[in-house]
């Protein structure tokens with residue numbers, strides 16, 4: 001008998017501890033964890049530096065109100081701004097909170113320049129921005145919004161197609177009262193689909209032309225997961241606002257909104273707040289993660305691991321052309337798209353001690369820690385090969 005609400009379809013497995021890329025279950029089995037809390041544990045489990053950081057800070061200070069200065073948060077905000085397009089950062093606790101805050105920043109900007117009616121957000125149909133009321137209606141996914149009406153107004157939708165034109169009819173979807181376009185740079189839950197660089201450039205161009213804002217949700221793809229600090233960097237565009245979360249805390253809940261100077265002008269004292277957001281314990285962990293994952297050397301290693309993983313997965317695709325349809329993604333945000341439903345495949349991988357997670361469009365999502373070792377990638381490839389051969 002479980003007293004937890006039944007809103008998850010949980011696998012019948014629990015873990016005692018983790019170390020790096022591995023999880024050790026309560027029934028004494030060792031699993032290669034290529035879920036990592038869904039792209040959250042950037043440095044794997046129990047990274048010694050993070051363990052030390054959290055232990056040291058826990059003896060000093062956990063939480064103080066944002067009514068006071070928080071030097072640890074100042075430090076992390078500075079690092080994030082120096083590394084990216086952003087001029088200012090607002091800390092939250094989760095991805096959904098960060099995307100909601102991003103929407104608030106966009107609306108507040110237009111309000112502050114005397115255009116309060118410019119408040120609608122144009123989103124990709126069936127994208128993912130979290131599970132709060134605004135975020136589910138931003139996604140416009142039927143499955144997520146069913147039963148949660150009344151509808152939160154203010155969101156319009158465009159399609160993101162696999163074939164060209166990627167964003168059909170985009171210009172006509174931008175109305176007089178559109179404030180921003182919000183996209184996931186790489187659609188994670190939606191099937192590990194990167195928005196091509198040319199399309200991101202096109203979005204930026206249209207936003208400039210129409211004088212609206214571009215929000216790139218990098219909650220999943222950000223913090224080096226894509227092989228660049230942000231996935232949009234490859235396209236050389238700069239968004240106006242970027243919500244982040246997942247990877248920045250290395251397993252500690254942290255969310256944040258990054259924004260440029262122009263839009264930040266609307267966020268005057270009292271306009272937004274969060275009790276927990278940016279507390280000293282969270283910020284200290286965030287700083288430790290940031291120092292490791294944002295270095296050039298670390299990013300180069302991710303690129304190397306990624307290149308190797310993609311090469312080998314594409315070999316498996318050639319070997320099993322009736323099972324694997326496409327290898328998708330970027331960096332260490334990887335999708336293996338199957339021809340049929342992936343449930344059984346994921347179960348078989350798990351039986352062989354490899355943990356992965358689903359995404360839309362029959363995709364098996366693979367999210368190793370960013371410091372994954374080549375021999376761990378080889379181990380995963382062996383298991384995927386074995387499962388393919390059994391299903392052939």
Ligand SMILES: *Cc1c(COP(=O)(O)O)cnc(C)c1O
Nearest residue numbers: 094095096128129130188219220
């Ligand atoms: C996970 C995710 C969110 C929501 O994050 P939560 O911490 O679960 O609220 C938002 N956007 C994207 C792109 C995500 O992948």
